[in-house]
Amino acid sequence: MLKMHKVRKSFRTDTIETHALRDFNLEVKEGEFIAVTGPSGSGKTTFLNIAGLLEAHSGGQYLLDGDDVSGLNDRQRSRLRNEKIGFIFQGFNLIPDLNLFDNIDVPLRYRGFKASERRRRIDKVLQQVGLAARAKYLPSQLSGGQQQRIAIARALAGEPRFLLADEPTGNLDSLMARQVMELLELVNDWGTTIVMVTHDPDLARRAERNIQIVDGQVADLEYHANPAALSA
Amino acid sequence: MLAYYMVLALRSLQRTPILSALMVAAIAVGVGAAMTTLTLNYMMSRNALAHKDDVLYAVQLDSWGPDESAEGPYQMPDQLSYRDAKALLRSDIPQRQVAMHRWGATLTRENSEQSPLQAEIRVSTRDFFPLFDIPFLYGNRWEQSADESPARQVVLSQAMNERLFNGDNSVGQPVNLNGEVFTVIGVLKHWNPSPKVYDLINGAFKDSEALYIPFGLHHQLQIYTWGNYDAWWNEIPKNYQDFLNSHLVWTQYWVELKDAEQKKAYEHFLTAYIKQQKAEGLYPRPLKFRLSRPSEWLRVNEVLADDDRMLGWLALAFLLVCVINATALLLVKFLRKAPEMGIRRALGASRNAVFSQHLIESGCIGLLGGIGGILLAIVGLARLRQLQMGSLDQIASMDWVMMSAAIVLALIASILAGLYPAWRISHSSSSAYLKTQ
Numbered sequence: 001m002l003k004m005h006k007v008r009k010s011f012r013t014d015t016i017e018t019h020a021l022r023d024f025n026l027e028v029k030e031g032e033f034i035a036v037t038g039p040s041g042s043g044k045t046t047f048l049n050i051a052g053l054l055e056a057h058s059g060g061q062y063l064l065d066g067d068d069v070s071g072l073n074d075r076q077r078s079r080l081r082n083e084k085i086g087f088i089f090q091g092f093n094l095i096p097d098l099n100l101f102d103n104i105d106v107p108l109r110y111r112g113f114k115a116s117e118r119r120r121r122i123d124k125v126l127q128q129v130g131l132a133a134r135a136k137y138l139p140s141q142l143s144g145g146q147q148q149r150i151a152i153a154r155a156l157a158g159e160p161r162f163l164l165a166d167e168p169t170g171n172l173d174s175l176m177a178r179q180v181m182e183l184l185e186l187v188n189d190w191g192t193t194i195v196m197v198t199h200d201p202d203l204a205r206r207a208e209r210n211i212q213i214v215d216g217q218v219a220d221l222e223y224h225a226n227p228a229a230l231s232a
Numbered sequence: 233m234l235a236y237y238m239v240l241a242l243r244s245l246q247r248t249p250i251l252s253a254l255m256v257a258a259i260a261v262g263v264g265a266a267m268t269t270l271t272l273n274y275m276m277s278r279n280a281l282a283h284k285d286d287v288l289y290a291v292q293l294d295s296w297g298p299d300e301s302a303e304g305p306y307q308m309p310d311q312l313s314y315r316d317a318k319a320l321l322r323s324d325i326p327q328r329q330v331a332m333h334r335w336g337a338t339l340t341r342e343n344s345e346q347s348p349l350q351a352e353i354r355v356s357t358r359d360f361f362p363l364f365d366i367p368f369l370y371g372n373r374w375e376q377s378a379d380e381s382p383a384r385q386v387v388l389s390q391a392m393n394e395r396l397f398n399g400d401n402s403v404g405q406p407v408n409l410n411g412e413v414f415t416v417i418g419v420l421k422h423w424n425p426s427p428k429v430y431d432l433i434n435g436a437f438k439d440s441e442a443l444y445i446p447f448g449l450h451h452q453l454q455i456y457t458w459g460n461y462d463a464w465w466n467e468i469p470k471n472y473q474d475f476l477n478s479h480l481v482w483t484q485y486w487v488e489l490k491d492a493e494q495k496k497a498y499e500h501f502l503t504a505y506i507k508q509q510k511a512e513g514l515y516p517r518p519l520k521f522r523l524s525r526p527s528e529w530l531r532v533n534e535v536l537a538d539d540d541r542m543l544g545w546l547a548l549a550f551l552l553v554c555v556i557n558a559t560a561l562l563l564v565k566f567l568r569k570a571p572e573m574g575i576r577r578a579l580g581a582s583r584n585a586v587f588s589q590h591l592i593e594s595g596c597i598g599l600l601g602g603i604g605g606i607l608l609a610i611v612g613l614a615r616l617r618q619l620q621m622g623s624l625d626q627i628a629s630m631d632w633v634m635m636s637a638a639i640v641l642a643l644i645a646s647i648l649a650g651l652y653p654a655w656r657i658s659h660s661s662s663s664a665y666l667k668t669q
Contacts, residue, residue: 045663049663052578054577054578054662054663054666055663074582074583074584075582075583075584078577078580078581078582078583078585079580079582081578081579081580082579082580083580087578087579087666089666091666093574093575093578093666094575095572095575095576097243097247106575106576106579107579107580109233109236110576110579110580110581110582110585111580154579158580166666
């Protein structure tokens with residue numbers, strides 16, 4: 001599903017070159033649920049941005065669904081991002097002046113679906129996240145947990161094979177965090193591959209596999225059977 | 233996606249009403265100022281005879297004195313003397329030809345209580361009507377004989393016919409000019425070319441005349457011109473016949489020549505005529521004449537002066553300043569939306585999609601600015617009409633062509649203004665905003 005081999009990412013200013021990822025190797029198989037942990041500034045978000053085709057890597061090889069994405073132009077990367085990848089962010093990132101229906105509609109518009117197909121998909125995902133009755137609400141009229149469920153619905157509407165979640169429960173209280181996590185687990189059960197960045201060891205423990213990033217590299221690979229590593 | 237982008241644009245405009253209003257105002261003021269000036273220039277540079285530009289010619293003969301050239305176009309007098317005009321009328325080469333001048337008289341209707349009024353009159357040969365393609369509502373022009381011998385016949389403009397006869401068919405009705413009874417033989421359909429290309433010498437933007445009478449009436453009515461006249465020496469006629477035989481130039485002359493061959497033949501005719509005049513001791517300057525098409529005639533008479541052109545460029549420069557202002561405002565507005573664009577990029581929008589969305593938003597601002605610009609231009613033109621006390625009534629008004637041009641100009645201006653801001657937002661780092669939402 002996702003394979004990174006010796007991926008590098010560096011940011012350069014006039015005087016300093018910072019290596020965010022160095023010889024980054026990772027393989028994620030179809031249907032996996034992976035938790036990515038690591039200290040702040042270790043390169044977790046950079047990894048997500050590269051995996052989500054929001055940023056280009058500086059070197060190495062990145063295969064998404066078996067295709068090397070290195071040489072793709074912006075239009076092709078955007079197309080791939082729209083069709084295969086869904087994003088969930090810590091801050092929900094809903095567009096504040098669009099109602100819930102129109103927020104979920106955004107990626108479907110870029111996909112070029114007809115109105116009837118868009119409506120069918122939006123109704124379906126709203127049902128799945130339990131907010132069908134609030135389609136015309138604005139994001140500001142919802143609780144944090146509800147907003148994140150809408151963000152998940154928006155990510156799912158395009159039926160992506162790969163879901164990238166960056167601290168999806170970071171802004172939620174424990175009850176709402178648990179509800180969101182249960183929803184992600186359900187989505188994973190439907191067959192969607194999920195890579196989730198988190199600082200929360202309890203959440204990481206619920207993932208199928210954990211990886212830790214330190215100084216831009218995958219430090220080790222561990223399964224949740226070894227909780228000691230997660231608290232590092 | 234176009235409709236989607238337009239909906240997004242309108243939402244975006246509603247979200248920041250003050251900023252949006254400022255941008256619309258910047259475009260509207262620029263377009264309004266530009267269109268006020270450009271409309272005047274456009275109306276002044278119109279050629280009502282464009283459809284006959286390849287066959288009509290204004291005739292100039294260099295009958296001026298030996299010491300210095302005339303001040304008219306091509307350094308020749310812009311009108312002919314009566315005697316030259318009469319001589320040229322004897323040629324049978326042109327398809328049609330017209331000698332004419334401006335006149336005026338007191339007009340009353342026979343057996344009517346209507347007050348007398350002073351009417352603008354054109355004294356002309358009969359070809360005036362077909363040569364300039366003037367349509368008739370009722371009746372027809374006078375016979376050929378009336379160009380030579382007096383016939384008290386008159387053709388009315390549609391407006392005058394409505395004023396005197398309430399628009400009824402007045403053919404056969406009598407009217408009174410300076411106490412002489414004339415019979416109406418025709419009524420024209422509305423015809424009011426502006427600029428008045430057939431007589432630029434007496435006011436390029438005056439209305440067409442209300443009445444038209446035959447050229448053959450000069451002797452009988454002792455008609456003097458009401459238009460401009462000129463002479464190369466201080467010639468004071470002793471009597472009317474002396475006036476007609478003088479070298480004073482006061483007659484406009486146009487010919488219709490169907491092709492190059494006919495034009496060449498007519499040029500031979502003019503050459504021969506001038507040589508004959510020289511043989512009689514007239515035309516002391518080197519042999520020179522000119523046949524000018526309507527478009528040339530408008531140009532050499534500087535209906536659209538260099539000052540007007542300069543004013544047009546200045547107005548466009550002002551529009552450019554407004555565009556730069558709008559660019560700055562758009563940059564502020566678009567960059568405020570960078571977080572939203574980050575989300576849209578993450579959800580699959582390409583840079584091109586983001587660029588297009590914002591350019592369409594700029595276009596929407598331009599559309600609103602264009603409408604505002606039209607309103608401002610209409611106000612500006614009305615103010616100009618007021619200041620000029622009627623002399624610009626014909627040209628200081630917008631037609632649908634200029635209204636369309638205003639919208640196109642506004643769209644171009646707004647898209648130019650939006651190019652850089654749209655490029656900036658489409659190339660901003662999307663990931664930077666996703667984390668900071």
